[in-house]
Ligand code: ADP
């Protein structure tokens with residue numbers, strides 16, 4: 008049968024890539040056309056994304072990809088660019104790790120208490136949710152001049168096609184969407200003085216998002232028309248779409264810069280208990296809910312590696328494997344680890360403050376991070392099952408962390424469940440398959456998942472560790488929490 012090619016632009020917090028997926032009736036092959044670093048830049052006004060550099064990377068990638076039947080874009084959530092009345096970008100998009108949102112939540116909660124915010128939006132508290140970012144920006148000249156707000160994938164789509172929209176899965180991360188109606192939360196926005204007219208109309212995964220502009224065709228050497236298709240433009244929505252699960256009794260962990268650990272549900276869980284446990288209800292494909300918790304993820308390791316002058320990752324992981332298990336653990340959900348810088352020192356401080364041995368060697372720090380991540384995975388998956396009343400038999404790990412066998416093994420041990428690791432480029436695969444589905448090439452969500460399971464390499468890890476030791480570590484951490 009016919010094989011079609013789709014370009015998936017997937018921008019993570021640490022790197023951007025343009026992948027090409029070749030999809031047939033019963034085949035799926037992914038290859039990398041171009042990968043480029045995504046480095047935040049600190050300027051006097053704060054931490055910013057180099058969005059022009061990313062756009063240049065996208066153009067280079069499309070040129071390298073060659074002839075494709077469609078293009079889709081996904082990226083990290085919550086961040087945005089502002090356009091003036093002429094449609095020109097106002098400044099560099101602010102990085103979600105920027106300090107501008109410190110102390111802003113209290114201001115928001117004075118107008119809409121956190122209980123009401125959660126009941127209306129289902130989104131967990133994180134200082135960087137777009138809602139808090141917009142509140143932090145309230146009296147800036149830039150926001151006053153802004154006529155349009157485009158989330159990062161929508162901004163790049165606009166530059167490629169000239170068309171503006173707000174893709175729903177990513178819109179849900181703004182904390183301005185009602186997960187029951189899957190439309191804006193008009194009441195929350197009004198009470199916080201946020202003008203929803205800043206946002207372009209909502210669009211859904213699979214919707215057309217324009218065609219590459221003539222200048223883009225010229226720059227990339229592509230022959231038009233090349234359509235751009237809306238995908239799950241939140242990278243985590245695309246990644247969850249590519250989890251090769253069978254049935255419904257599964258949990259997933261999307262591991263990269265973050266670990267996003269949770270469940271796919273049909274309806275949001277908006278209880279007070281769920282809010283207190285800081286679980287979020289982001290929107291996924293086909294009206295599903297991504298019920299999950301944000302865990303600091305491999306960011307903890309990335310920042311240590313940066314502090315140590317970029318030693319070899321494989322070497323570090325081999326050293327970590329030799330260190331005794333669960334010597335010291337830190338709370339990998341703690342927002343204290345959000346900002347860049349001084350990561351080994353902050354981890355050492357957390358160990359000292361909770362009366363645990365302070366890691367000394369790089370191997371010990373690495374082991375502490377991986378044990379702490381596995382423990383946070385265990386807690387998130389355990390609590391999600393209980394809060395959503397949705398038991399699971401298996402944990403799927405997707406994303407860059409699947410390349411870290413020690414992390415996968417520790418997660419299986421910690422959860423006491425089998426782990427199936429793969430695919431590594433899940434977000435790109437979910438992006439590709441939503442495009443293919445929009446063009447009639449693959450079936451429903453279950454069919455997409457079967458195709459991934461049949462065609463992509465997966466590794467299975469059976470739980471083998473000392474279950475009592477993980478229970479004790481969990482209790483120890485809970486005891487140490489303030
Ligand atoms: P993001 O999409 O958030 O930028 P990725 O999904 O690309 O992140 O995952 C990046 C992480 O994957 C890195 O921080 C690193 O810890 C891990 N990783 C990448 N390559 C390897 C490898 N060869 N061995 C072990 N871990 C790896």
Ligand code: LRH
Pocket residue numbers: 019020082083084085103241242243264265267301
């Ligand atoms: C992962 C991610 C995550 C968000 C964070 C800001 O890349 O999109 O789902 O919470 O970035």
